[in-house]
Amino acid sequence: MPDYIDVSARIVDPSDEYRLFDLTADPQAALAIIADLGPRQGGGRCVLAPPTYYQLASGVEDLRCVNDFVLAQRKPGGAVCAAFGVAEPKYQDAAIAELARIAALGARGVVWSARAQGVFADDALMADLCHRAHDLGLVSMLRATPYSANEALTRIWGLARRCPDMPLIVSGALMSYDYAQAILSGQGGDNLLYDTAGWGLASALPHVVSALGAGRVLFGTGGGSPPDEAAAGLRKALQGAGLPGGAVDDILWRNAVRVLGLDVTEPAQ
């Protein structure tokens, strides 16, 4: 079994959050980031996620290139055990077609970033796309950048109410003290799971896990930082907070296996 599964191993330039990747013209830049920031100790796995910002001058052709690149990084028994794809909500019918295509190619989910995609997370268009993704077996992961109006936590909660019958993973919300407080207040739907990307609030950790339950928190880095260190730090913090070992493993990897339907029985290479 893995030591951890990073559910949000996003391709991101650590020195430039807004780097506009061009995976058609320059895939090497993304490959270098994956090589630098992937699991190193052999026991960790990650679910690779596309960059948040990628150029779209050729529209759906560029989108397909992003998805093909990310899905091609999966290796049986390798560190990248699965991948999320991406679709552009405003492409509408073409977005739906791309969801079907990445599902057929074996993507485990789809990442939405309302902020980068120029929509609002609670719009009916987003709810429809999440339903379509769910019908295709794709789990939706939603970025929740603090202080963004487009992907504000309240909007994601609104989306969750429109999609009550499916799990939705929220990535990055716990990097914000205010968001952690809002989650602690008990708002949001039971179908929401939160990753630990950007989590620097160790003192809030037991409270959040207690409020949500260990089954709704997943280890994730959000990309841009070494997962081995982040996982070790999280394990130490969870154990220090008195969580039983089973709950720690749930957060570090078992929830990811359950929610994303991962097969991690092959030994890591």
Added chain:
Amino acid sequence: MTAPANAGIFDIHQHVGKLIGIPGSGGADATLEKDVKVRLAFMDAFGIAQAALMPGHSYSSPAGLADTRALNDTLLACQALAPDRFPAIIGTVEPRHGLKSIAEVERLHAAGAAGISWHHRMQGLPMDHPVMFALVERMDALGLIAMAHCYANGDFEAPWRLRRLAERFPRTTFIALDAQTSPENLDQILGAAEAVPNLHLDLTSTVLGVAGIRACVERLGPTRLVFGSNYYSMGVRTELEELELLHAAGLSDADTAMIGGGNARRLLGLDAS
């Protein structure tokens, strides 16, 4: 009653099209002819003589640049149906298309557009992204104006981001749209505009009443504020608050005339004719 062209109220903030992915957004599909007919009826009802046209900034573009070109061509076709009433076109280019958008900046300039507009929270990159600096650098060389929405809490379209652009290109005219959407946001844009003389703002979407207009005039003078309606295709408007507030602000007739139309024509280079 039809307002006379080349004088009177100038509306610098009209959108052609509708928005997608935005809850409660305005606009509806229509043929160009019907769009222009309904738009002119709206303008006549409120005594608006002329308007600048820009697109809705949340649209489907699965073909990438080709879709953006088609969107801009729609503006030009709309203008051609009533050129005296729509003397200025403000197109758009997509920051997410990267530097390939520069070709569309050049094409728009060659087609006679007066500027480029953005609504960054609908277009997926920050207003001060390196791509934006490259785009505005080309616009600066071509003499195109830049119109950027600065909606309150807009994140990617925050006033401080616009200030960075406007400071870098002091020859280029920048107009901040929707900036009077919260007291805090207005304070931020006024602070930026006090430091950057090529930065102007419009009245659109104001939630601040006459106090917002007076604050602008007190801190920037009457030459830096322009009227805009935020009209979208097939919109139904029974009131035009921005215009009512302008007339209720207690400004001199000369200042009211500048904000109502004179400033916009000057900034767009339309006052020489």
